[in-house]
Amino acid sequence: MTARHSNVPNLTDFDLKLLRVFHAVVQAQGLAPAQQVLGLSLSTISVQLKTLEERLGFTLCERGRKGFALTEEGERIHLSLKPLFDSVAGFCDVVAEVRGHLTGDLHFGVVDALATNRVAPLPRGFQNFTELAPEVHLYVDISSPEELIQGLVEGRYHCILTPVEPAHDSVDSVPVFTESQQLYCGADHPLFYESDPARILEALKSTTLTGKSYVSFPENDDLCVSIERPTVSHMESNALLILSGRYIGYLPAHYAEYWVDAGHMRVLLPDTLGNETRFYICTSKHHSFRSADLLRDCMIDVLSDRADAAS
Numbered sequence: 439m440t441a442r443h444s445n446v447p448n449l450t451d452f453d454l455k456l457l458r459v460f461h462a463v464v465q466a467q468g469l470a471p472a473q474q475v476l477g478l479s480l481s482t483i484s485v486q487l488k489t490l491e492e493r494l495g496f497t498l499c500e501r502g503r504k505g506f507a508l509t510e511e512g513e514r515i516h517l518s519l520k521p522l523f524d525s526v527a528g529f530c531d532v533v534a535e536v537r538g539h540l541t542g543d544l545h546f547g548v549v550d551a552l553a554t555n556r557v558a559p560l561p562r563g564f565q566n567f568t569e570l571a572p573e574v575h576l577y578v579d580i581s582s583p584e585e586l587i588q589g590l591v592e593g594r595y596h597c598i599l600t601p602v603e604p605a606h607d608s609v610d611s612v613p614v615f616t617e618s619q620q621l622y623c624g625a626d627h628p629l630f631y632e633s634d635p636a637r638i639l640e641a642l643k644s645t646t647l648t649g650k651s652y653v654s655f656p657e658n659d660d661l662c663v664s665i666e667r668p669t670v671s672h673m674e675s676n677a678l679l680i681l682s683g684r685y686i687g688y689l690p691a692h693y694a695e696y697w698v699d700a701g702h703m704r705v706l707l708p709d710t711l712g713n714e715t716r717f718y719i720c721t722s723k724h725h726s727f728r729s730a731d732l733l734r735d736c737m738i739d740v741l742s743d744r745a746d747a748a749s
Contacts, residue, residue, distance in 0.1 A: 464499075469501055498515060540729045541573045544574050547581055548598065550672045558741055559740050567733050597733050616717070619690055619712065620688065621686060622688070623680065623683075670687075
């Protein structure tokens, strides 16, 4: 040990507990707001912060009449906490896996608008995983494909399901199922009652189409649309724009079915303008856990068979 580190205390379970208290206080931006999160009294939080500062040898934050603020040292310590907590959690997961006992947290990310897809029974995948790993704490988050892929690369997600194949070399991806996408307009759109295919194609040249932030518009020689268009990252926001009657856009057929049956939307030239989107189940090569591999395998089991049958 060098002289520079000779006075640094060994990290103990007690220190980790104090650091988690400090982290919660920073996240809540003050001792009082952190009380409910921590389930501790104001005086207990104050004592634990003081104890941590004494063990570290410097002040972490200013608290008092002027409000809560991190010191420069506190900023540096707080920035180091996420990798520290991730490392500890990862170590605990590895120990549990070596002992053949799956525990810990598992973060799964997926895009929206899949609950109505009968070709992709995700609930059955979750059911099978829970039966095999009942003590794993599963977190399920809905986000855009860009955020899911970035989160997987950074280690915030352990497994994702996305309609965009990641190009990153640290990601393992397996194609699972395809989803039918159709072009829709709302009941208040001028094309809603148009039946002639030629007139529809001609009108589309001056119609505003919603754009997705994660894909380019499907190639079609007959379809030219306005370049100026709103951009969406979720299917629900896309549906809202289509229902406004001012835009047309692509939606999964299963997701739009409710509005079509209710007379609020219609498909435009399904045989000409429809397309298929391939979905991928992905895990990280650099942040791999056995529980993540198990969830991936459970999803592949329930999704790939349907994809093969639907192809």
